[in-house]
Amino acid sequence: MIDEKGILFILSGPSGVGKGTVRKALFEKDTDLKYSISMTTRTKREGEQEGVDYFYRSKQTFEDMIKNNELLEYAEYVGNYYGTPREYVEATLNEGKDVFLEIEVQGALQVKKNFPEGVFIFLFPPSLEELKNRIVNRGTETEDLVKNRLLAAREEIEMMDAYDYVVVNDKIDTAVSKVQSIVRSEHCKRERVAKQYKKILEAD
Amino acid sequence: MIDEKGILFILSGPSGVGKGTVRKALFEKDTDLKYSISMTTRTKREGEQEGVDYFYRSKQTFEDMIKNNELLEYAEYVGNYYGTPREYVEATLNEGKDVFLEIEVQGALQVKKNFPEGVFIFLFPPSLEELKNRIVNRGTETEDLVKNRLLAAREEIEMMDAYDYVVVNDKIDTAVSKVQSIVRSEHCKRERVAKQYKKILEAD
Numbered sequence: 001m002i003d004e005k006g007i008l009f010i011l012s013g014p015s016g017v018g019k020g021t022v023r024k025a026l027f028e029k030d031t032d033l034k035y036s037i038s039m040t041t042r043t044k045r046e047g048e049q050e051g052v053d054y055f056y057r058s059k060q061t062f063e064d065m066i067k068n069n070e071l072l073e074y075a076e077y078v079g080n081y082y083g084t085p086r087e088y089v090e091a092t093l094n095e096g097k098d099v100f101l102e103i104e105v106q107g108a109l110q111v112k113k114n115f116p117e118g119v120f121i122f123l124f125p126p127s128l129e130e131l132k133n134r135i136v137n138r139g140t141e142t143e144d145l146v147k148n149r150l151l152a153a154r155e156e157i158e159m160m161d162a163y164d165y166v167v168v169n170d171k172i173d174t175a176v177s178k179v180q181s182i183v184r185s186e187h188c189k190r191e192r193v194a195k196q197y198k199k200i201l202e203a204d
Numbered sequence: 205m206i207d208e209k210g211i212l213f214i215l216s217g218p219s220g221v222g223k224g225t226v227r228k229a230l231f232e233k234d235t236d237l238k239y240s241i242s243m244t245t246r247t248k249r250e251g252e253q254e255g256v257d258y259f260y261r262s263k264q265t266f267e268d269m270i271k272n273n274e275l276l277e278y279a280e281y282v283g284n285y286y287g288t289p290r291e292y293v294e295a296t297l298n299e300g301k302d303v304f305l306e307i308e309v310q311g312a313l314q315v316k317k318n319f320p321e322g323v324f325i326f327l328f329p330p331s332l333e334e335l336k337n338r339i340v341n342r343g344t345e346t347e348d349l350v351k352n353r354l355l356a357a358r359e360e361i362e363m364m365d366a367y368d369y370v371v372v373n374d375k376i377d378t379a380v381s382k383v384q385s386i387v388r389s390e391h392c393k394r395e396r397v398a399k400q401y402k403k404i405l406e407a408d
Contacts, residue, residue, distance in 0.1 A: 165392040178392055184385035188369040
C-alpha cells in the first residue's frame with residue numbers, strides 16, 4: 001500500500017439527529033477509524049483516563065491554546081471548556097490513520113475554518129424526509145405547521161452548505177453504510193492518490 | 205426518496221487494466237446501474253438487437269450526429285464508427301438511473317469535455333503497485349528497465365489528472381467494492397442532495 005496520510009472525517013448535524021448512535025455503530029464495524037479525543041478543563045472522574053476519555057488541562061493552558069490556535073474547535077459548557085486539540089488530530093493523521101470527529105454544527109463550522117481539508121458529513125434528520133413527503137403529497141397538516149417545519153428545514157439547509165456530504169439518518173444501518181462508502185471513496189479521490197503516486201515516482 | 209437525477213459514471217484506464225472484468229463483476233452485484241449503449245455504423249450481426257447491443261445507424265447519420273455534437277465521444281475502428289449517443293445517456297439519467305460507461309482513456313477525455321458533470325474513475329494497473337514497490341525497495345531490476353516503467357507510469361499519471369477517482373485493480377473484488385463505494389458516496393454529495401431538498405422546499 002502507498003504511504004497515505006489519514007483523513008479527518010467530521011460527522012455533524014442538528015441535535016437529536018442521532019450522531020452518537022451512528023458513530024457508535026460505525027466504530028463497531030470499522031475498527032481502523034480513530035475517534036478524536038477531546039480536551040477538557042473539567043476534573044477527571046473516577047475510572048476516566050488521560051488521553052483515553054479526554055485530555056485534562058487547566059483553564060490557563062486551555063486559554064493559551066485557544067490564543068495560539070491549537071484547537072480545531074472549542075466550546076464552553078457549564079463553566080468548563082471542551083475542545084479538539086489540533087496536535088492529536090494531526091499526529092494521528094500522520095500515522096496514516098483516519099480520525100473521526102462527532103460534533104455539533106457550530107463546532108463543525110469552526111473545524112471547517114481551521115481544517116478545511118477535512119471531509120464534512122451532515123447527518124440529516126429523517127423528519128425532513130417525512131416533511132418533504134407531506135409537502136409533495138399535499139397532506140392533511142395545517143398550513144402553519146407546514147410553514148414552521150419548512151422554516152426549520154431551511155435553517156438546516158443553510159448549515160448544510162459548508163458540508164461535503166449529506167446522509168439522511170432514516171435507518172441506522174443504511175446511514176452507517178453510506179458513511180463507510182464515503183470513507184472508502186474519499187481514499188480513492190484522485191487528488192489524494194495521484195499526489196502519493198507522484199511523490200513516490202519523483203523520489204526516485 | 206427524493207426525485208434525484210441519475211449520475212453518469214465513466215470507468216476508464218489504460219488498455220489491459222481489466223476495465224471489462226471490473227465492469228462485468230460490478231453489474232452482477234449492482235443491477236440498478238444501466239450500461240450505456242453505444243451507437244455504431246457496423247452491420248448488425250445475427251442475434252444482436254437494436255437498442256440492446258448497439259444502436260445501428262448509417263455512416264451519414266453518424267457523421268451528422270458528430271457535426272451536431274450529439275455524441276459524448278466517438279472513435280473510428282476498422283472502417284466503422286463507434287460512439288456514445290448523448291440523448292440515450294441523458295434520457296436514462298432523467299429517469300433517475302445511473303449510467304455506467306466503460307471506455308478507453310481517449311474516449312473518456314472526450315466525454316469529460318462534453319459531459320464534465322460525469323464522475324470519472326481511473327482504473328489503475330496493479331503493475332504500477334509492483335513498480336512502486338521495486339522503486340521503494342531498490343530491487344534488482346536494471347536501471348534502464350526501472351526508467352522505462354517510470355516513464356510509462358508518468359504518462360498514465362498525466363492522464364489520471366482528468367479523473368475524479370483512482371482505483372487500483374489489484375484484486376477484482378476490492379476494485380468492484382471501491383467502485384460501489386464511489387457510486388454510493390456520489391449520491392450523498394451535498395451539491396446534489398442539497399439542490400434537491402431546496403428544489404422541493406422552494407416548490408411549496
